[in-house]
Every structure is written in structure tokens, then in C-alpha cells.
Amino acid sequence: MSVSWKAYLIDLDGTLYHGTRIIPGADQLINGLLEKHIPFLFVTNNSSRTPAAVAAHLQGMGIPAKEDEVCTSAVAAAEYIATRMPDSRIAPIGEAGLIEALQEAGLTMDFEQPDVVVQGIDRNFTYETLTRAARWIGAGSRYVLTNPDLLLPSQEGLMPGAGTLSAAIQAATGVKPVVIGKPSEHLMNYAIARLGLKHEEVAVIGDNMQTDIAAGVNAGCGTILALTGVTTQDNLPDFVRTSGVKPDIVCSSLQEVQNVICGHK
Numbered sequence: 376m377s378v379s380w381k382a383y384l385i386d387l388d389g390t391l392y393h394g395t396r397i398i399p400g401a402d403q404l405i406n407g408l409l410e411k412h413i414p415f416l417f418v419t420n421n422s423s424r425t426p427a428a429v430a431a432h433l434q435g436m437g438i439p440a441k442e443d444e445v446c447t448s449a450v451a452a453a454e455y456i457a458t459r460m461p462d463s464r465i466a467p468i469g470e471a472g473l474i475e476a477l478q479e480a481g482l483t484m485d486f487e488q489p490d491v492v493v494q495g496i497d498r499n500f501t502y503e504t505l506t507r508a509a510r511w512i513g514a515g516s517r518y519v520l521t522n523p524d525l526l527l528p529s530q531e532g533l534m535p536g537a538g539t540l541s542a543a544i545q546a547a548t549g550v551k552p553v554v555i556g557k558p559s560e561h562l563m564n565y566a567i568a569r570l571g572l573k574h575e576e577v578a579v580i581g582d583n584m585q586t587d588i589a590a591g592v593n594a595g596c597g598t599i600l601a602l603t604g605v606t607t608q609d610n611l612p613d614f615v616r617t618s619g620v621k622p623d624i625v626c627s628s629l630q631e632v633q634n635v636i637c638g639h640k
């Protein structure tokens with residue numbers, strides 16, 4: 376098979392690794408892209424880690440990665456706010472990855488009367504956090520959500536994600552956030568702009584139909600589904616039905632992904 380995409384946006388958890396365990400072929404896939412000089416970016420909904428921490432996590436598993444190859448939903452959220460609401464004052468609810476991204480974008484923090492509440496995963500979220508968010512948004516602050524994931528896998532079992540915290544804020548305010556991460560096209564648009572390519576020249580590689588593949592379709596990109604995580608040959612038809620999208624290419628392993636995208640050059 377031969378494909379004509381010029382660059383790739385690659386999901387992380389479930390596509391290149393599970394937690395701290397590398398998925399077979401992930402290191403060869405990235406090395407293959409580097410050898411063929413095929414541009415790519417790592418694109419993750421996870422807002423808790425900084426790009427430097429994501430790159431270090433990948434390197435720790437033997438996957439070559441540089442900080443400037445990582446796009447997080449936190450960095451895309453900061454860029455979204457800095458571009459569209461440049462002088463706004465921000466109240467972040469989140470972890471280091473989000474706080475650092477907002478600071479790097481030159482945004483000003485304001486915990487009294489913010490123009491924008493931007494929320495990601497916050498493992499120190501309390502009743503007080505919810506109260507403050509509800510009051511700020513109730514008083515007219517815009518509401519930006521880094522990513523809508525409800526649950527995250529972890530070594531100990533499922534953990535509530537940013538989307539679950541957001542459900543509480545939405546219940547308290549009746550306000551729907553602007554969503555940046557997958558399946559929204561905003562994170563993809565940010566990553567595509569960094570590549571400097573047209574949407575149709577780029578393909579998304581991921582394991583999740585409802586986030587990765589839906590985001591790729593929403594952004595007008597190609598899509599490659601890797602059956603390395605959430606989606607299996609057996610549940611794929613169900614996901615096609617519930618997500619309403621279909622991947623351009625389905626690969627059962629990362630070796631197959633590599634053959635598809637590196638084989639033709």
C-alpha cells in the first residue's frame with residue numbers, strides 16, 4: 376500500500392505505550408519516520424504534563440522524542456486563548472502542564488475576576504475549586520476545557536479525567552465549555568499549523584475512534600487507526616456506529632503502520 380500524506384500527528388497512550396510500557400514497534404516507527412525525514416508531532420489530550428515531561432517519558436521507554444515535537448491540549452488551549460482573547464486574564468484549574476503553558480503564552484493570571492476559566496485535569500480538585508469555578512463562570516467568565524476525557528487508564532485502575540470534573544462545573548453553571556482536545560479540531564488545527572501543511576496533507580495515527588479518528592475527520596485530515604489500544608478488530612464495528620466515523624486505514628500493529636507510511640518513500 377502506498378500513501379501520499381506528508382506528515383503525521385501521533386497519539387501517545389494506547390498508541391505508542393500503555394502507561395509506562397512501550398507498545399512493540401513504537402521505537403522503530405519513530406526511528407523510521409526520522410530516517411525517512413517524514414515530519415511528525417506527538418499529539419496528546421493529556422494536559423497534566425509539560426511537553427518536556429512528555430518527551431522525557433517517551434525517551435525513558437526508548438522512543439526518541441524532543442520537547443518541540445510534543446503538542447499537548449494545554450499548550451493548544453493556551454495558544455487558542457492567546458490568539459483569540461489576547462488581553463484576557465485567566466484562572467487556570469489544572470496541573471503543571473497547564474499552568475506552564477499559560478505562562479509561556481504570556482497570559483496573565485487573575486483569581487478574582489478572570490475573563491477566562493481554563494480547566495484541565497486537576498488531581499487536587501476540591502469542593503472549593505468547584506465553588507470558585509461556578510462563581511467565576513456564573514459571573515460571565517468564558518470557559519475553556521483542555522480535553523473532554525471522562526476516564527483515564529492507570530496502573531491502579533480507571534481515574535476520573537478532565538471531562539468528569541467539567542461535568543460538575545457544567546452542572547453547576549449550565550455553561551458548555553469550548554473544548555480544545557480531541558475529538559475537537561482545535562488541537563489538530565494547532566498541530567497542523569505547527570507543521571505548516573494543509574489539513575489534507577496530514578494524517579492522524581491513534582488507537583481511539585471517538586477521540587483520535589473523530590478529531591482527524593473533524594479537522595479534515597487522513598486517519599490511521601492502530602489496533603494497539605482501545606479499539607480491537609471485534610469492537611471496531613461498534614465504534615464505527617457510535618462514533619459515526621471510519622478510519623482511512625486500519626493497522627493491526629505498529630509494524631504495519633510503519634510499512635504503510637514509510638514503505639513508499
Ligand SMILES: [Mg+2]
Binds near residue numbers: 387390582583
Ligand atoms: Mg490513545
